[in-house]
Amino acid sequence: MKVQVEVKELKEGKYVIVDDEPCSIKSISKSKPGKHGSAKARIDVIGLFDNQKRSIVSPVSDKIYVPIVERKNAQVLSISGNVAQLMDMGDFSTLELAIPDQYKDRVLEGEEVSYLTAMGKMKFDLR
Structure with missing residues (x-):
């Protein structure tokens, strides 16, 4: 979804x-x-899911799309290899996410993430 x-x-x-x-x-x-x-605006950005740096130059009166980004909570049901099975705390649906290397020790079964x-697209957001 985008606006x-x-x-x-x-x-x-x-x-x-x-892009x-x-x-x-x-x-x-x-x-x-x-x-x-x-008037022009130069915008430097970093991709949420691929961490790639990008930049755009555009007139300030132009229109641009903005994604609707939601931060949700889930409970870790099980971990097999580097994939965690999660249950969303809002609608109780289950999903699977790959665990990045830097979060291996922070994603534990039974914990809320x-x-x-x-x-x-989805990714872990541990701070």
């Missing part, structure tokens, strides 16, 4: 879609309008 907003409404720490990938905004710099042009979901 459309103007570039001038974006803020650091929010989300935006670049069909939901990204987190790291920095925004805006230039002043010139004699024959409009949080995860992000956006545009049909």
